[in-house]
Amino acid sequence: MSDLAQLVATLGQQARAAARALAGTPPARIDAALRAMADELLAAEASILAANAADVAAARAAGQVPALVDRLTLDSKRLAACAAGLREVAALPHPVGQVLREWTQPNGLRFAKVRVPLGVIGFIYESRPNVTCDAAGLCLKSGNAVILRGGSEALRSNTAIAAALARGLAASGLPATSVQLVPVPDRETVRLLGEATGVIDLLIPRGGRGLIETVVRSARVPVIKHYDGICALYVDRAADLAMAENLALNGKCSRPGVCNAIETLLVHRDIAATALPRLGAALLERGVQLRVDEPARRALGDLAARRAGQVTAATPADYRTEFLDLILAVKVVDSTADAIAHIEANGSHHTDTIVTADAAAAEQFLAGVDSAVVLWNASTRFNDGFEFGFGAEIGISTDKLHARGPMGLEELTSYKYVVRGNGQTR
Numbered sequence: 001m002s003d004l005a006q007l008v009a010t011l012g013q014q015a016r017a018a019a020r021a022l023a024g025t026p027p028a029r030i031d032a033a034l035r036a037m038a039d040e041l042l043a044a045e046a047s048i049l050a051a052n053a054a055d056v057a058a059a060r061a062a063g064q065v066p067a068l069v070d071r072l073t074l075d076s077k078r079l080a081a082c083a084a085g086l087r088e089v090a091a092l093p094h095p096v097g098q099v100l101r102e103w104t105q106p107n108g109l110r111f112a113k114v115r116v117p118l119g120v121i122g123f124i125y126e127s128r129p130n131v132t133c134d135a136a137g138l139c140l141k142s143g144n145a146v147i148l149r150g151g152s153e154a155l156r157s158n159t160a161i162a163a164a165l166a167r168g169l170a171a172s173g174l175p176a177t178s179v180q181l182v183p184v185p186d187r188e189t190v191r192l193l194g195e196a197t198g199v200i201d202l203l204i205p206r207g208g209r210g211l212i213e214t215v216v217r218s219a220r221v222p223v224i225k226h227y228d229g230i231c232a233l234y235v236d237r238a239a240d241l242a243m244a245e246n247l248a249l250n251g252k253c254s255r256p257g258v259c260n261a262i263e264t265l266l267v268h269r270d271i272a273a274t275a276l277p278r279l280g281a282a283l284l285e286r287g288v289q290l291r292v293d294e295p296a297r298r299a300l301g302d303l304a305a306r307r308a309g310q311v312t313a314a315t316p317a318d319y320r321t322e323f324l325d326l327i328l329a330v331k332v333v334d335s336t337a338d339a340i341a342h343i344e345a346n347g348s349h350h351t352d353t354i355v356t357a358d359a360a361a362a363e364q365f366l367a368g369v370d371s372a373v374v375l376w377n378a379s380t381r382f383n384d385g386f387e388f389g390f391g392a393e394i395g396i397s398t399d400k401l402h403a404r405g406p407m408g409l410e411e412l413t414s415y416k417y418v419v420r421g422n423g424q425t426r
Contacts, residue, residue: 007184008192011147012199014177015120018145021175023117025143027094029172034090034137037168038083041133044164045079051156052129059153067257067324071127072154082133082161089137089391095409096143110420115413117143119201122193123394124149124215126207129157134385134392136165136179141391142412145178147200149193151207152185159183194219204407206395209322224403226395228322229259230348231380234339234365236356237268241275243377244355245282250379251353253286257324259396260351260383264319265330266339272299272332280330284310288326291318295332319346336361340368347371349398351383372398372405 139146251262385393390408403411
């Protein structure tokens with residue numbers, strides 16, 4: 001067995017033992033551990049931020065794009081938010097042990113469908129060290145042990161964070177191995193985690209398409225995918241243009257490097273001549289590059305000519321691209337049905353929103369777009385576990401089986417049937 005294979009096997013054995021211990025841990029002790037983890041995170045602020053500064057410096061030296069550097073960067077405010085997130089998860093109701101359904105058969109057998117942990121979660125992710133805290137908190141609260149495999153660009157940050165979390169667990173009397181980090185950047189560990197049958201109960205890859213496709217190709221354990229966020233905002237002919245402008249700016253500019261940012265702007269043909277100059281001017285002023293079809297260029301008029309460097313012709317690939325940057329593909333559509341067809345053909349089934357005062361058009365959009373989250377008159381940026389009231393999320397699933405959309409505590413559990421009788425035979 002290679003050294004890497006031995007490393008992953010050891011992590012797996014320790015995680016399974018920790019999962020068995022967590023299964024019998026009272027909820028109050030788990031909540032106390034989450035609060036202790038938050039305390040240790042803040043106590044280690046200096047070492048965590050120093051490690052993160054080294055990661056950020058290396059990323060900049062390597063010429064990484066600003067969006068990735070932003071995702072990678074921690075500061076006191078973001079670290080405090082991580083600690084607050086752990087405390088918020090501690091305050092949530094415990095999913096494990098919830099009775100989902102109860103019934104009694106005519107023979108007197110009493111049935112209960114009860115929520116239980118999955119066991120050991122393998123979580124593979126890129127760039128964002130705050131996700132280390134989110135994943136650890138959610139997995140612990142749902143009674144699962146977790147093996148974290150972050151990106152090489154954040155290894156120093158993740159190592160410092162994981163050490164603080166382990167200290168919080170140990171101080172609370174829970175196995176420190178409930179949360180483990182793969183301590184090496186070797187990509188072979190991704191394949192090894194995917195092949196860890198009998199050890200890992202669920203593998204969740206969260207990152208770029210290349211990472212996820214690599215995991216899916218090689219994995220022999222169940223996988224829930226967090227695919228591209230090719231999110232669209234559709235401005236219907238009955239839209240309030242002030243609202244549309246606010247939603248477009250929030251969806252594209254507030255954090256362009258995240259998966260719930262909009263990548264496509266669709267505008268109804270009937271209002272394009274009015275809406276696009278207003279929306280375009282606001283977006284261009286914020287530094288957004290617009291890649292437009294010919295009807296959109298015509299609607300932009302002189303604005304397109306004056307900002308020729310920022311307004312360029314869209315290619316078909318632009319409507320299928322997660323830019324994760326201040327770039328937006330723009331298209332004029334003939335109807336709500338046309339907008340739905342475009343999203344279904346080019347989107348990633350992640351998050352899409354309609355801006356309209358027409359309830360019938362909104363309901364047509366909400367029913368017709370087959371995405372994990374669809375919205376009416378609200379920003380795509382609300383597709384987030386915290387905003388849903390889940391405390392945090394371990395990812396946003398674009399799958400349809402087991403979990404879809406923001407994956408909070410309930411999505412990290414399964415169920416079993418508990419049957420109580422008094423001697424019945426069949």
